[in-house]
Amino acid sequence: MDVMAAIRGRRSIRKYESRPLAEETLRQVLEAARLAPSARNRQEWRFVVVRDPSQIRRVTEAAGQPFIGTAPVIIAGVALNPERVMRCGVPTYAVDLTIALTNMMLAATALGLGTCWIGSFDQEEVKRVLAIPAHYMVAGLVPLGYPAENPEARPRKQLSEIVSYDYF
Numbered sequence: 001m002d003v004m005a006a007i008r009g010r011r012s013i014r015k016y017e018s019r020p021l022a023e024e025t026l027r028q029v030l031e032a033a034r035l036a037p038s039a040r041n042r043q044e045w046r047f048v049v050v051r052d053p054s055q056i057r058r059v060t061e062a063a064g065q066p067f068i069g070t071a072p073v074i075i076a077g078v079a080l081n082p083e084r085v086m087r088c089g090v091p092t093y094a095v096d097l098t099i100a101l102t103n104m105m106l107a108a109t110a111l112g113l114g115t116c117w118i119g120s121f122d123q124e125e126v127k128r129v130l131a132i133p134a135h136y137m138v139a140g141l142v143p144l145g146y147p148a149e150n151p152e153a154r155p156r157k158q159l160s161e162i163v164s165y166d167y168f
Helices: 003-009 023-034 053-063 066-070 092-110 123-129
Strands: 045-050 073-079 137-145
Touching (some): 003 092, 045 053, 045 092, 073 092
């Protein structure tokens, strides 16, 4: 699958098959995150891969998102230096981890897997469940598995509605 097909084909999957992921498939998805660009190439991130069913249940409860418990894997993107801010005023981790997790999600799509960006969760409870130090921050959770649904594409705005040239 080429990159544009992966971008066009990516969907937020909220129902997963129970079959496990092959180790090599998981490694390819994680490699996509590892290769993502980051500010000053610092790579101030860590990805917690949750595969143990009881730990998946605890993360699901902490997130308050029951559907993520149907995935065989949940990946937490963790910022190791959440205080760092880029010169433009934007928190570095928010950009770096978004790029890395998006790379992961597009690679997953290309491999026939499904994902869903989860940003609605209890930060402190997820950190407690995953034993993440208090001064780090979870930027997002991504359930990963074979989709048990095939949702239609959601409507997108036309380029003319979101793009301007030379000036706002």
